[in-house]
Amino acid sequence: MKTTLRRSQERGHANHGWLDTYHTFSFADYYDPAHMGFRSLRVINQDVIGPGAGFPTHPHRDMEIFSYVLYGALAHKDSMGNGRTLRPGQIQLMSAGRGVTHSEFNPSREEPASLLQIWIRPRQHGLTPSYTEWHPKPEHEQADKVLVISSDGREASATIQQDADVYRISLRAGQATSHEVRSGRGVWFQLIRGKVTVAGQLLSPGDAISTEDSGTLHLEASEDVEGLLFDLGA
Numbered sequence: 614m615k616t617t618l619r620r621s622q623e624r625g626h627a628n629h630g631w632l633d634t635y636h637t638f639s640f641a642d643y644y645d646p647a648h649m650g651f652r653s654l655r656v657i658n659q660d661v662i663g664p665g666a667g668f669p670t671h672p673h674r675d676m677e678i679f680s681y682v683l684y685g686a687l688a689h690k691d692s693m694g695n696g697r698t699l700r701p702g703q704i705q706l707m708s709a710g711r712g713v714t715h716s717e718f719n720p721s722r723e724e725p726a727s728l729l730q731i732w733i734r735p736r737q738h739g740l741t742p743s744y745t746e747w748h749p750k751p752e753h754e755q756a757d758k759v760l761v762i763s764s765d766g767r768e769a770s771a772t773i774q775q776d777a778d779v780y781r782i783s784l785r786a787g788q789a790t791s792h793e794v795r796s797g798r799g800v801w802f803q804l805i806r807g808k809v810t811v812a813g814q815l816l817s818p819g820d821a822i823s824t825e826d827s828g829t830l831h832l833e834a835s836e837d838v839e840g841l842l843f844d845l846g847a
Contacts, residue, residue, distance in 0.1 A: 614794075614826045616812045619648070621819025624659075631666035635659045637803070637821060651823055652799045652845040653775050656732035659819065661725050662687075667718030673709035675740075677733040677773050679762065680705050680717065681841065683805060685726025691715035695744045702781075704747040704761055706771040710740035729805070729841065735774040736847070747771040749781075757790040758782055758842070776846030784809065784834035792830045792842060799825040799845045807838035 625636035625643025636643045637657035638650050650656075655676070667688070680687055680699065687699045691707060692714045699705055707715060719726040747761045747770055762779035766772040773779075782802070784790060794800050801823040804816045810833045811822045824830065832838075 614812055614824055614828045614830065616814065616822050616824045616826075618814055618816075619821040619823070621817065624819065631663040633661040635819065651801050651843075653734040653777060653847045654731070654801055654843055654845060655734055656730065657803055657821075658730040659683075659727070660730055661727045662719040663725055664719060665722050668716060670714050670716045672712065672714045673707075674712045675735060675738045676709045677735050677775055677777075678707045678709060679731050679733075679771070679773075681729040681731070683727040683729065685724055686720055687726055687728055688718045688720040689715060691744065693742055693744055697746070699746075702749050704771055706745050706747075706762060706773060708735065708740060708743040708745075708774050710735070710742040710774075711738075713742040729803070731841075733773060733775050733777055734847075736776065737774075740774055743772075743774075745771040753781075757784055757788060758792070761841075778844040780842040780844070782832065782838065782840040782842055784832065784838040786834055786836050789831065789833040791832065792844070794824060794827050794830055794844075796827040797846070798827075799823065800830060801843040801845070802830075802832070802840055803843075804838070804840040807834060807836040807840075809834045809836075809838045809840070 690696045760768045760770045763770045803821045
């Protein structure tokens with residue numbers, strides 16, 4: 614199986630004081646024509662938001678946008694009437710469709726917050742905007758691979774308007790799991806914390822590995838691991 618590595622230190626980086634952010638793909642002032650996305654996956658930003666800071670109300674359209682909270686909390690408000698505060702391990706997914714506005718803030722005045730902000734292109738433009746969430750359940754605590762986002766909402770996952778399955782990977786040191794890459798699909802694995810060997814390559818936090826070859830992708834943790842695996846049909 615042929616794989617491609619994307620090392621953490623190769624990502625774009627910007628520190629705005631209130632926001633310290635790393636860009637896996639081209640975003641804002643960071644532009645790299647070799648890293649414009651992977652299939653329908655367009656943005657993976659790893660953000661640290663300072664106390665009381667955040668993104669004021671701004672518009673989006675024709676993009677599937679979700680946030681995965683790493684630590685702290687994230688307060689979300691949007692023009693569809695949703696107002697939520699998300700905690701670590703929780704996901705909010707907003708289908709911007711034909712147009713929506715939203716804001717995201719760190720509600721703490723003392724502690725920073727961190728999240729992965731991810732954009733995936735929808736299957737078509739002009740969809741009706743929608744909002745969905747995924748929260749971990751007690752039975753997920755010991756699960757090595759949990760479906761958190763899918764196109765059909767199966768297994769109580771959040772629903773996305775694209776042929777995309779997203780899994781949370783959680784492994785203890787010494788544990789292993791695998792994922793079957795079906796013909797015609799592509800897989801991107803983004804490591805959040807810990808160290809894991811994937812297809813013979815050792816990954817550290819912030820690293821990613823991808824493949825478009827069918828077969829079995831093996832993951833073996835040498836430290837406690839948390840990551841997101843994207844299985845993309847487009």
